[in-house]
Amino acid sequence: MVGLAGGRILSDPAEPYRLLAHCPAANTTTLRDMPELARTNNVAKVFVKDESARMGLGSFKALGAAYVIARFAMERAGGPEALARHSQRQTILSDMVFACASAGNHGLSVASGARIFGARAIVYIADSVPEPFAGRLRDLGAEVRRVGAFYEASMEAAKLDCERNGWTLLSDSSWPGYVELPMRVMEGYLVVGAEVADQIDAPPTHIFLQAGVGGFAAAMTAHFRMCWGEEPTIIVVEPDAAATLLESVRAGQPTDVPGPESIMGRLDCKSPSHLALAELARNADIFQTISDQQSLETVGDLGRLGIPTTPSGAAGFAGFTHLGADRDTFGLNDQSRVLIFVTEGPEG
Numbered sequence: 001m002v003g004l005a006g007g008r009i010l011s012d013p014a015e016p017y018r019l020l021a022h023c024p025a026a027n028t029t030t031l032r033d034m035p036e037l038a039r040t041n042n043v044a045k046v047f048v049k050d051e052s053a054r055m056g057l058g059s060f061k062a063l064g065a066a067y068v069i070a071r072f073a074m075e076r077a078g079g080p081e082a083l084a085r086h087s088q089r090q091t092i093l094s095d096m097v098f099a100c101a102s103a104g105n106h107g108l109s110v111a112s113g114a115r116i117f118g119a120r121a122i123v124y125i126a127d128s129v130p131e132p133f134a135g136r137l138r139d140l141g142a143e144v145r146r147v148g149a150f151y152e153a154s155m156e157a158a159k160l161d162c163e164r165n166g167w168t169l170l171s172d173s174s175w176p177g178y179v180e181l182p183m184r185v186m187e188g189y190l191v192v193g194a195e196v197a198d199q200i201d202a203p204p205t206h207i208f209l210q211a212g213v214g215g216f217a218a219a220m221t222a223h224f225r226m227c228w229g230e231e232p233t234i235i236v237v238e239p240d241a242a243a244t245l246l247e248s249v250r251a252g253q254p255t256d257v258p259g260p261e262s263i264m265g266r267l268d269c270k271s272p273s274h275l276a277l278a279e280l281a282r283n284a285d286i287f288q289t290i291s292d293q294q295s296l297e298t299v300g301d302l303g304r305l306g307i308p309t310t311p312s313g314a315a316g317f318a319g320f321t322h323l324g325a326d327r328d329t330f331g332l333n334d335q336s337r338v339l340i341f342v343t344e345g346p347e348g
Contacts, residue, residue, distance in 0.1 A: 009279040010183065011222040013190035016063065019070050020191065022084040025055045029192075031199040034305070038338075041321065045337040047204065048317070049196055050307055052345030057112060059105035059313075059344040060192050060216060065170050067188030068181055069098060069113030093119040097167040101155035103129060103212075104266040104312070105344060106172045106185075111142035122167070124154040128261060136347075150261070152270060173213040174275035182275055186219040193223035196339065203228040204339035206332060209284075210237045210315035212269040214245050214276030216343065221283045232339075233331055235286045237319035239264045239295075244272045245280060246287040263292045266312035266344070286330060290315060294322045302342065313344040 020026040030050045037046040055062035070083075073092050077083040086092060093114070099122040100110045107123040114121035121142040125134060127149050134144045147157040155171070162169040174182035207224060209217040217236050224232060238245055241259040248255040254274050262268040280287075295311035298318035302309055317340045323330060332338075 009222040011226040013194040043336040061105035063188040064185040065109035066113030073117040091118040093117040101158045111140035115141045124158040173273040189219035208316040212267040213273040218276035218279040240289040308346040
């Protein structure tokens with residue numbers, strides 16, 4: 001069993017729902033019933049939760065860091081209703097600086113939340129992050145700093161600058177001594193799971209969850225175990241070039257992994273979130289890896305179905321459609337009800 005001293009995964013989405021009630025862009029995303037996919041894959045049902053339209057940012061991560069920044073604003077205003085009535089919401093956090101490292105959508109969420117409440121956002125990205133993504137961050141008002149060849153180097157730079165300057169580090173990963181804010185980021189993600197539980201007509205038997213550091217997968221696992229108990233089989237899907245959660249569970253402790261760069265850039269994380277890992281070690285059932293080629297094939301398959309996405313956004317679906325001989329091991333049959341998440345749109 002992988003453990004973590006301090007911190008916990010929350011499973012109740014009530015607080016993020018309260019704050020989102022005051023956000024005009026907070027519309028529920030679509031849960032698609034895909035009968036053709038079910039027939040093709042010889043299961044009873046396939047449901048796809050499509051996060052490509054989430055709050056104008058095109059990813060479930062819009063619910064994470066922006067929610068945490070909104071909580072800072074709410075506490076300063078004196079509550080969610082007071083924040084909604086506040087005449088100077090655009091400047092309420094003007095004295096704060098939020099910094100993060102990002103390989104993708106987490107940075108957009110930090111930038112968006114900071115802009116809404118007047119804070120400064122600094123996003124550290126690696127040299128491997130495409131320039132168009134850096135442009136999207138700048139368009140949201142963030143300062144972009146490129147540091148290092150990979151995500152881990154940009155994270156170290158963000159940590160160091162926050163310590164030196166007294167800024168607030170807002171990471172979607174966690175480690176000993178840094179738990180509270182990542183826990184709140186994951187709390188924001190719970191809204192996705194709560195929407196699914198309201199939208200679906202009966203609990204799924206199998207849930208495929210893609211993972212980088214593990215925050216999204218852990219939040220969904222915590223919420224679905226609260227809703228549906230032990231019945232669904234929960235499968236965590238990682239790139240084979242970055243199977244940090246799988247190797248950590250095997251080792252019984254957080255484990256960094258070497259590996260080449262993956263085209264699943266949002267999931268190409270070589271170190272786990274300790275908080276997420278502890279939840280997944282307790283409550284997920286299976287850890288699966290997929291190749292870059294498998295994720296690319298799945299992007300094409302989803303595009304033909306009218307769900308454009310990226311290799312990272314398609315990873316959970318790739319885990320399901322590339323099971324091969326593992327199908328029986330995973331307990332899939334013609335009565336199975338499968339839940340999959342497309343976690344970002346094509347420009348996520």
